[in-house]
Amino acid sequence: MDESIKRAKETSRKEFRSEPLEKIIDDLIAKQVASSPSPLMTSPYLEVPDKMVMTYKYSLGGISRFFVDLRDKGVLSGTICTSCGFRFFPPRVSCSECYGDTEWYEVNPDGVVITSSTSWYATSEFFDKVPYAVAYVKPSNADTGMLQRIDLAGRTVVEPGTRVRVVFREKRNGSVSDFWYVIEG
Amino acid sequence: MGRVAVVGTGQTKFEARVPEKTYYELAFDVAKEALNEAGITHRDVDSAVYGIYNDLFERQVMPDTFVHDYLGFYGKSGTRVTTGGATGAYAFRAGYAEVASGLSDTTIVIGVEKAQDVFDWAQYKSTPEVLKSIAYSSDMTWEYPLGVQAASSYALLATAHMRKYGTTEEQAALVSVKNHGNAKNNPYAQSPMDITVEDVMKSRMISYPFKMLDCSLYTEGASAVILMSEKKVREMGISDPVWVAGIGSSNDRSFPGFRSVNDFLGNYGDIADLRGHYEAARIAYRAAGIQNPLKELDLAEIHDAFSFTEIQGYEAMGLAHPGKGGKFIEDGIPQIHGDLPVSPSGGLIGAGHAVGATGVMQIVEITKQLTGEAGKRQVEIRNGKGLAHSIGGPGSSYCTVTILEA
Numbered sequence: 137m138d139e140s141i142k143r144a145k146e147t148s149r150k151e152f153r154s155e156p157l158e159k160i161i162d163d164l165i166a167k168q169v170a171s172s173p174s175p176l177m178t179s180p181y182l183e184v185p186d187k188m189v190m191t192y193k194y195s196l197g198g199i200s201r202f203f204v205d206l207r208d209k210g211v212l213s214g215t216i217c218t219s220c221g222f223r224f225f226p227p228r229v230s231c232s233e234c235y236g237d238t239e240w241y242e243v244n245p246d247g248v249v250i251t252s253s254t255s256w257y258a259t260s261e262f263f264d265k266v267p268y269a270v271a272y273v274k275p276s277n278a279d280t281g282m283l284q285r286i287d288l289a290g291r292t293v294v295e296p297g298t299r300v301r302v303v304f305r306e307k308r309n310g311s312v313s314d315f316w317y318v319i320e321g
Numbered sequence: 322m323g324r325v326a327v328v329g330t331g332q333t334k335f336e337a338r339v340p341e342k343t344y345y346e347l348a349f350d351v352a353k354e355a356l357n358e359a360g361i362t363h364r365d366v367d368s369a370v371y372g373i374y375n376d377l378f379e380r381q382v383m384p385d386t387f388v389h390d391y392l393g394f395y396g397k398s399g400t401r402v403t404t405g406g407a408t409g410a411y412a413f414r415a416g417y418a419e420v421a422s423g424l425s426d427t428t429i430v431i432g433v434e435k436a437q438d439v440f441d442w443a444q445y446k447s448t449p450e451v452l453k454s455i456a457y458s459s460d461m462t463w464e465y466p467l468g469v470q471a472a473s474s475y476a477l478l479a480t481a482h483m484r485k486y487g488t489t490e491e492q493a494a495l496v497s498v499k500n501h502g503n504a505k506n507n508p509y510a511q512s513p514m515d516i517t518v519e520d521v522m523k524s525r526m527i528s529y530p531f532k533m534l535d536c537s538l539y540t541e542g543a544s545a546v547i548l549m550s551e552k553k554v555r556e557m558g559i560s561d562p563v564w565v566a567g568i569g570s571s572n573d574r575s576f577p578g579f580r581s582v583n584d585f586l587g588n589y590g591d592i593a594d595l596r597g598h599y600e601a602a603r604i605a606y607r608a609a610g611i612q613n614p615l616k617e618l619d620l621a622e623i624h625d626a627f628s629f630t631e632i633q634g635y636e637a638m639g640l641a642h643p644g645k646g647g648k649f650i651e652d653g654i655p656q657i658h659g660d661l662p663v664s665p666s667g668g669l670i671g672a673g674h675a676v677g678a679t680g681v682m683q684i685v686e687i688t689k690q691l692t693g694e695a696g697k698r699q700v701e702i703r704n705g706k707g708l709a710h711s712i713g714g715p716g717s718s719y720c721t722v723t724i725l726e727a
């Protein structure tokens with residue numbers, strides 16, 4: 137047997153003993169490696185299947201309020217600096233401009249597209265979503281724009297300057313993809 | 322600060338994939354070449370700076386430590402720099418600071434990247450995993466979950482430029498035609514091609530307004546330079562090295578949606594303008610004593626990760642007025658025989674984008690051009706000055722501009 141395939145099979149077998157989440161990847165790799173002709177046979181250099189998998193339980197710290205408000209109330213929250221008045225959206229608990237403290241405020245549902253791009257190619261995680269538009273949207277009572285998806289509604293391009301309104305997902309889990317914007321009018 | 326000279330260069334061919342070399346083997350090859358060119362050995366090096374962008378690409382956290390070991394640099398200082406697409410340039414800046422400060426007399430700067438060892442086993446190709454490894458550089462809380470990636474991150478800036486100034490896709494396509502064409506005279510280039518504006522316009526849409534031929538490709542390779550203090554240059558009897566005349570760096574806000582406010586960089590424009598790049602150029606020109614870059618520079622390597630980005634770069638580098646970057650290429654000024662050749666190497670679109678190595682490759686190119694060793698792509702040297710513009714990060718937030726002088 138080709139040396140690189142033997143090595144690959146050993147790697148896969150060894151990894152079968154790891155966590156269940158990783159097993160899905162291991163099974164996929166093992167199946168591909170066993171297929172004929174194997175991709176590993178084409179190179180004179182030893183090629184080895186591998187993966188780097190990390191799992192997390194991360195804290196959103198001071199910006200948790202944004203995601204809790206989003207999940208539980210279906211509202212967008214920004215912050216305003218109590219010293220210099222800068223309005224942050226996405227919110228920050230401390231002001232990057234003057235190092236003052238900020239207060240929460242409710243961000244309006246309507247806004248304007250600062251700039252937008254429609255993606256036709258993506259990573260595997262988003263491949264089934266193409267074409268999709270991402271845009272910086274500036275709400276009517278914010279100083280800054282936040283990245284968000286725009287419902288293309290049959291279009292291919294969203295022009296800067298387009299007026300949009302927020303829509304919330306019915307079942308929300310407290311992530312930035314719990315909402316998106318639709319074009320007004 | 323002391324003067325700093327570039328006294329040796331090394332470069333591998335930029336290729337889509339180099340299965341015959343690991344990242345430390347690639348680094349070794351360019352280190353050996355650069356040391357030979359400088360007439361020194363690895364024992365003569367005081368410190369090393371490594372430009373390696375992405376741990377996921379290298380399948381190794383702290384990859385620099387294993388390069389340092391492989392190159393036999395134990396006992397010497399080694400530092401890694403990682404600043405996205407601008408990694409090589411910021412590594413060069415750190416190496417410059419090593420020598421200019423007097424900490425080292427001789428420093429080696431090595432940029433290296435293995436971009437296509439990542440592999441998507443489900444789709445049976447590397448591209449989706451390459452995109453993912455890069456997309457993880459976007460903010461993981463606010464932006465990554467929305468499907469933003471390198472191309473759309475830069476496309477958002479290009480769309481704003483089109484809206485504000487009327488820049489067209491055809492003007493951007495001229496950049497792609499120029500750089501693929503220039504690459505034909507560069508034996509180290511990945512993508513030499515004879516193409517037309519129509520070819521670019523007809524190529525597959527990636528992220529509007531970027532088509533496939535507007536984009537640089539993923540590349541593996543390495544580049545190195547040896548930096549030396551003026552005192553050491555005299556000691557070694559090196560007669561006419563290339564000097565670092567000035568470096569400017571500026572990192573704009575990482576969330577481009579914040580570039581709509583009239584802040585410290587607001588004089589340079591908004592999200593349509595590469596504000597930090599204007600600032601980096603201002604700092605570099607001041608250090609180099611350059612008043613009129615279009616007249617005083619003999620060439621520039623401008624970071625064309627995407628064709629539109631080069632147009633925005635013309636403006637930020639003060640070669641064209643804001644909004645006139647499209648006209649600048651239409652008028653032929655940055656062509657190889659134009660008034661100011663831009664990216665005779667082929668740039669990233671033509672020569673390739675081996676992320677950590679790219680910024681160092683630009684320095685190698687300018688050095689070879691200023692010393693008349695650029696072969697078939699040699700441009701005319703009148704003032705002995707060249708500029709390298711290197712950028713990276715979400716929304717092109719990082720920028721380093723380096724001026725070399727012969």
Ligand SMILES: [Zn+2]
Pocket residue numbers: 217218219220221222231232233234235236
């Ligand atoms: Zn403040």
